[in-house]
Amino acid sequence: MGRVSRAQAEENRRRVVETASRLFREQGTHVSVADLMKASGLTHGGFYKQFASKEALIDEATAHAFGELTQLHKDGLKQHAGQRDAAQRALIDAYLSVEHRDGAADGCPAAALAGDMAREPEDREARRVYTEGVSDFAAWLTTEDQDGITRLCTMLGALVLSRATKGSPLSEEILTAARAALTATS
Template identity: 35%
Template sequence: MMNIMRNSKHPVRTAAKEASHERIVSAAARAIRRSGYDGTGVADIMKEAGLTHGAFYAHFASREAMLAEAAERACTESAAIAAEAAASVPREQALTYMLHAYLSRENLEQVERGCPLAALGSETARQTPEVRRANTRYIKEMVDLVARQSPDWGQAGAHERALVTVATMVGTLLLARVVDEPALSDSLREAALKHLPIA
């Protein structure tokens, strides 16, 4: 009887730990985009997740391990949003729709939930190999997603245009967030949409 009761508690404890872990990673994924890697502290993340600071090491070996998982989550979320946008309209409209959604004022203002590349800029280059690997996978996913919308998908030209498109999207969003003049921010986004290689 005691063994049965002990075993029945184990899945509950595991589920609770997984739920706590999920809250920490979600909070950290938002925080790195909002405050940067260096501005993301363990105490603040744990507080945002509704957990004590002391519980952190039950989930991660180090702050760097948390940041790597947060980067992975931020990239996964952003890639999923882009893929959903592409799938929500007919294929011939998908790239235009994706570009307008990515470079929209709404996305510009949603730093915490937006593209981690635009939110974190050059900070990522100074992070651990795990963080950089997560971002590399995300960039490849985005390039592939953009290339697949091209009528000549599979050809070298489609891949090259996708590289230019993704680089322009990210750079434009980053610059549009950096400037302190709304008119200039709008002009940057509008110019990119006008000149990006759609086909």
């Protein structure tokens, strides 16, 4: 079999990073390289042609996931004609929804990767990217009268608890209570 073109190699790498980003959010970073490559539609042998290690892929996939989150915030502002309050409200409603609870693969990397990042060494690039992403998300959620870190903690905690209690009435109750607390007008 011949060598792939540079353009094809770049496309393969992009596909692996996107697939890893989704699988890591859905299943955790313990997903095997073989399973990841299979889900990407590529062979296991091609992994090390693209990445120095699985850790390097975790770094890149984490950055990709937080890049998607940043783009979501920009798109929300654009959709709401620059009205930050309206964009934040729409994000909170979507974040604390059954669809987001059930769609971890395309969901918030802060919630999905928290447990994995807590076990990563402090000097890892993925941990740095994660920390920066959480900080940026909290800053985006800040309003004149509400602290962004508190809002993010409420959202993230509610999402994690809702996922952990999925299948029980408590799961949706958690989402509803958190959404009401964050969107109540003073």
